[in-house]
Amino acid sequence: GAVVSQHPSRVICKSGTSVKIECRSLDFQATTMFWYRQFPKQSLMLMATSNEGSKATYEQGVEKDKFLINHASLTLSTLTVTSAHPEDSSFYICSAIAGPPGTQYFGPGTRLLVL
Amino acid sequence: DAKTTQPPSMDCAEGRAANLPCNHSTISGNEYVYWYRQIHSQGPQYIIHGLKNNETNEMASLIITEDRKSSTLILPHATLRDTAVYYCIVRVADFGNEKLTFGTGTRLTIIP
Numbered sequence: 001g002a003v004v005s006q007h008p009s010r011v012i013c014k015s016g017t018s019v020k021i022e023c024r025s026l027d028f029q030a031t032t033m034f035w036y037r038q039f040p041k042q043s044l045m046l047m048a049t050s051n052e053g054s055k056a057t058y059e060q061g062v063e064k065d066k067f068l069i070n071h072a073s074l075t076l077s078t079l080t081v082t083s084a085h086p087e088d089s090s091f092y093i094c095s096a097i098a099g100p101p102g103t104q105y106f107g108p109g110t111r112l113l114v115l
Numbered sequence: 116d117a118k119t120t121q122p123p124s125m126d127c128a129e130g131r132a133a134n135l136p137c138n139h140s141t142i143s144g145n146e147y148v149y150w151y152r153q154i155h156s157q158g159p160q161y162i163i164h165g166l167k168n169n170e171t172n173e174m175a176s177l178i179i180t181e182d183r184k185s186s187t188l189i190l191p192h193a194t195l196r197d198t199a200v201y202y203c204i205v206r207v208a209d210f211g212n213e214k215l216t217f218g219t220g221t222r223l224t225i226i227p
Contacts, residue, residue, distance in 0.1 A: 004158075006158075032213065034213075034214070034215075036217075043202075043217045043218060043219055043220065044153075044159065044217040045217075046214060046215070046216070049214065091156075093158045093159070095158070095159075095215075097213050103149075103161060103164065104161070104213065104215055105161055106151075106158035106159045106160070106161075107158050108157055108158050109156070109157060109158045111156070
């Protein structure tokens with residue numbers, strides 16, 4: 001199957017700082033990538049759809065000025081958590097579409113801890 | 116997207132077939148059934164998908180009832196590494212509308 005990577009795998013930061021998470025499609029090009037967030041013992045929640053060369057589409061309730069998404073190339077999307085607070089601590093997962101429509105391949109996730 | 120119903124948890128003995136059910140009684144004619152699984156602290160892994168016919172790949176088999184209102188994912192010879200949360204998702208598969216909505220899934224535990 002298609003391979004999606006994320007970097008870093010885990011990050012600890014101080015409250016008020018910004019954190020950038022990278023999502024890469026390694027063996028295919030992806031015009032669309034997705035960013036999810038997962039809190040402990042909960043399911044994945046879609047945050048935004050990242051489109052190469054255009055603005056991201058955010059889900060209801062997700063602050064676009066806090067979670068900045070850039071999809072500058074066909075293999076890279078970045079999520080920047082600006083002015084992070086402890087409540088932003090979560091597991092952030094990206095995905096990209098490869099092959100038949102609807103088939104998303106997920107990255108390994110990034111665990112963010114804000115102190 | 117149609118809503119799915121899955122049992123919250125299941126156990127299966129190692130080496131036996133694991134049969135995970137999913138109800139999707141409101142599925143539309145153009146909606147596919149997708150299965151993903153999530154092993155603890157990892158991103159979800161695509162398993163299989165189907166529309167009407169039964170499907171099989173190297174990981175699993177997908178059996179869809181004739182009325183398409185339910186389906187079963189079959190792991191033929193479960194191993195300890197198959198312990199995970201399994202998600203059944205139904206959705207239209209077309210370009211420009213690929214969002215996935217995850218429910219609570221089934222937590223499958225493989226017993227040694």
